[in-house]
Amino acid sequence: MDETDTETDSLTGCRYHPTFLSSTESLRSRASSLNYEFESGNQTCKSTKKVSKATFSIRRSSPPRQADYYWGQHYADVMRAEPMPPFLLDVRSDIMKLLNVPDFSPITVEPPAISYGKVGDSVPSLNSCIVNLYNGDDSVVTPHHDGQAGSTPGAQKAVVAGTSIYSLTACDEGAERKIQLYAPQPGSTKPGKVVYEKELANGSLFELPAAANGAYKHGIPKAPKGVVGARYAFIFRTVVEVEMSVLEERKREGDRKLAEKAGKRGGEGESGGGKRPRKGKKRGPTSLRQDKQMNVD
Ligand SMILES: O=C(O)CCC(=O)C(=O)O
Ligand SMILES: [Fe+2]
Known part of the structure; x- marks a missing residue:
């Protein structure tokens, strides 16, 4: 990573590291052999269209238990996590080393009652990774917050412990996608105007600070018509596990x-x-x- 080209957005605090990885070839080939079938409930999730997800945890509990951010929105959107394979553990430790992420992070938002943790406890940092596969031009992630308290009126509270969320892009040439952040609209859950937009380059790392996740919805809009090829996003979060x-x-x-x-x-x-x-x-x-x-x- 070349730290001199890191960009920080003055409004949202988002940080963009365009050259986090010099080559993503091996990540792409490993990601393409991942089994996406263990996800469950995702098909009905409103915030994604044609985006396949595989979800991993650093815990090796049996059966694996995991909370995903969708859990805060609806009980049906439960994803079971697989143990993180060694190549993801390596990426995790690179992110932690290069960006000075501590080994443990405190839980700063009240988790739901069925969580293995409460405010003030610590959990291993970046204990969750979700791999998103965007294929073609019509896979989108509609505007949302990642499991943050208050993101959905009436919903139970967050499973994201309150640290930054990191998205690492590995994509084919021409399959880059944009991330957008949207202004909140008073009295409405609908996203307002775009306040930040960035095309996420192959090998880049995008950092969404916890405060920005709470303040702004984010999403991945459609690609221009005719775009082909795959984009994998490796999204690392610190989450509070819940009882599956x-x-x-x-x-x-x-x-x-x-x-x-x-x-x-x-x-x-x-x-x-x-x-x-x-x-x-x-x-x-x-x-x-x-x-x-x-x-x-
Ligand atoms: O693909 C990305 O980089 C981000 C996707 C996202 O926001 C999510 O899956 O929660
Ligand atoms: Fe997200």
């Missing part, structure tokens, strides 16, 4: 309710075919800390 079994039970419960509703309406769709419940609806306040005491699960 509780989330999965919530998902099953939600699916049952949807199926019941569809039945009442005389709809033919089985569970999953129906409309998703509204975002941000509060689920029952299951508490892991309580569950543990009560020996549930």
Whole structure:
């Protein structure tokens, strides 16, 4: 990385390191052999279109448990994480070394009750990596916050512990994409005008500070028509893990309710075919800390 060409945006504090990696060939070939099938629930996620995601954790718990930022928006958007393969652990340690990320980060935003952690606890930094695959011109990530308290009215709180989020780009020539940050609009969750925009070069690292994630939605808009080729984004975050079994039970419960509703309406769709419940609806306040005491699960 050549530190002299790092750019910091004066409004949002976003930092862009255009030459973080000199070559991404090996990352691209490793990413193309990743198995994207272990993701679950992502297909119905409103904030992505045709973007495939694979999610990894540095924890080696069995079964793997992981919170992803979507969890803050809806119980159904649960992703199970695989252990981070060695090449991702290497990228993680490069980011931490070059950008002075400490080994542990404090949790600064109140996590949901079923989390393995509370404000003031520390969690291993950059303990989560999601690999996004953008293929062709119509894969987009619509404007969102990454699991930040208050990002979705009524939703439970964040799983991002409150550190910067890092996105490393490895892409084919011509498959570069832009990231945009949008101004908040008073009284509305809709994104306002673009306040920051950057085309993310092959080998670049984009840093979204926690404060910018809280203040501005970000997204990846459509590429110009006809763009072909793949872009992989390796997105490292520090997250607070949550108990998968509780989330999965919530998902099953939600699916049952949807199926019941569809039945009442005389709809033919089985569970999953129906409309998703509204975002941000509060689920029952299951508490892991309580569950543990009560020996549930
Ligand atoms: O592709 C990127 O660089 C960012 C995507 C993103 O914001 C996300 O998946 O949450
Ligand atoms: Fe994001």
